[in-house]
Amino acid sequence: MAVFLEKATEIGVDEIVPLLCTNNERSKINIERWSRVVLAATKQSERFWMPTISEPLKLSELVGREFEGNKLIAYCEEKPEQSILELAKPEQSTIILIGPEGDFTNKEVENAEKNGFMRCNLGKNRLRTETAGLVAVTLLKSRI
Secondary structure, three states, X not given: OHHHXXXXXXXXXXXXXXXXXXXXXXXXXXXXXXXXXXXHHHHHOOOOOOOEEOOOEEHHHHHOOOOOXXXXXXXXXXXXXXEHHHHOOOOOOEEEEEOOOOOOOHHXXXXXXXXXXXXXXXXXXXXXXXXXXXXXXXXXXXXX
C-alpha cells in the first residue's frame, strides 16, 4: 500500500478513502504510517498540498454520500465494456472505487450502481488492488 500512496500522491490524487468491504483481507489501517508516506511523497514531488487520507468507511456509507462529478466503480467479475477513459469527463472531478483483493461482491456493485456509480474497466488485464488504483489515477490525470 505504501507504493500506491507514494505514487498516487506524486501523480496528484486529492483524497484517499480506505474502504471497508465484504472481501477485505485487513481490517486495521495505520493512518499515521500512511500520512508519513504521503507527506514524504508530497515534499518529493513539490506539491503545494497533501492529499487527504480519510478514516476507513464502509462502502455503503461512501456510495450514499453526495458527490458532484464522475462516479465510477472498477469491477473485475463482470467486466464492463466501457473504459474509464470513455466514462470520465475530464472537466469534472472523479471518484473511483477500487475493490479489495477479493473484489467487490455483486451486492456491493449493485448498491453502488443504485447510487449513481457506473462500472468501468481499467484495461484487458486483471490487476491487483494497488496496481488498479495507480492505473486509475494515471488514466484520469492523463486527461487533464
